[in-house]
Amino acid sequence: MTEIKQTTIETVVDNLMYLHPLISKSFSKQMRAKTNLNPGSLFIMGVLSVYKTLSMSDIGRKLSMPKPHVTVLIDKLIEEKMVERIADLTDRRIINIHITEKGITQFQTIKQEISEEMRQQLQQLTKEQLTTLATATQQVRELLIISFGKPSGCPDTKNQTS
Amino acid sequence: MTEIKQTTIETVVDNLMYLHPLISKSFSKQMRAKTNLNPGSLFIMGVLSVYKTLSMSDIGRKLSMPKPHVTVLIDKLIEEKMVERIADLTDRRIINIHITEKGITQFQTIKQEISEEMRQQLQQLTKEQLTTLATATQQVRELLIISFGKPSGCPDTKNQTS
């Protein structure tokens, strides 16, 4: 047996490492099937659907996405009228990205379609298990936001927090 | 307000969609810094560290990874002596991939290094919150395995479950 007593943190890491591809798996097909947005754009829509307005750098920080990549994806989202650029009033370097009404609606629709597809899978769970899952995912979400939600620099040459 | 009363499933989808980039973020840097393995290979090591032996197709199914991609990644892992190919005794088409002792040890080490890096972030949580997180991630993991852990075909032309 190679089993060693794990610390709580190691248990968390273990679970998260296992969880990641599992969540990927549950989304990947639907994401590709149900939208013409690529994963990166969808993640941006995800944070924007929560925060409504974020600067380019904020988006990069929240998603650990290099700034040049954010620029490219936002360009596409603007073409699709999902988001819009808004100049910052106090700091003229900053460009705020604001989710449009169309963006909100479309993203809502996408989520509902994905939910519909996942219903089949998730209905293998009992009502109690499903409630537990909703609660547990909510807890994980909130606690990870505390731990990893804060700005910590996005991986880009000129933007290191060194 | 665009808020609409969500079903339990929609809440789960909402949380999972938000969780995915957050988990990505918490791992990405460490994964790239601490190992010479790419993310895909690391995910394969993850499932193999649990199941010890899986066929090529099993791996593809569990990770929703196209079979040709699995082949490439396994080739690299074999070069590194992390896994080995073992011919199946009952069905000579099947090639079983077995994690080696070195693979188990190395993966354990990688996880501990990642844990060490994450400790700093996770220590912003109280002891109670950390325990909650461990429990919640465990629950999510187990319930998602029930829902999405089953074979459902990996995205490859010749392997559709149609």
Next chain:
DNA sequence: CATAATGGTTACAAATATACAACTATTACA
């Protein structure tokens, strides 16, 4: 004012992941 730092863009290379097609070997089955 001079200089450093920040926010953002552009361009390009490299790594990684996905999709598709063709192919061999083996097994399942009518």
Next chain:
DNA sequence: TGTAATAGTTGTATATTTGTAACCATTATG
């Protein structure tokens, strides 16, 4: 036996992501 289905490989094209560097505009700071 003949045919279809499965498991896996190989190759190639494409999509996506990451990494670097250079660059401009603006702000912060000495």
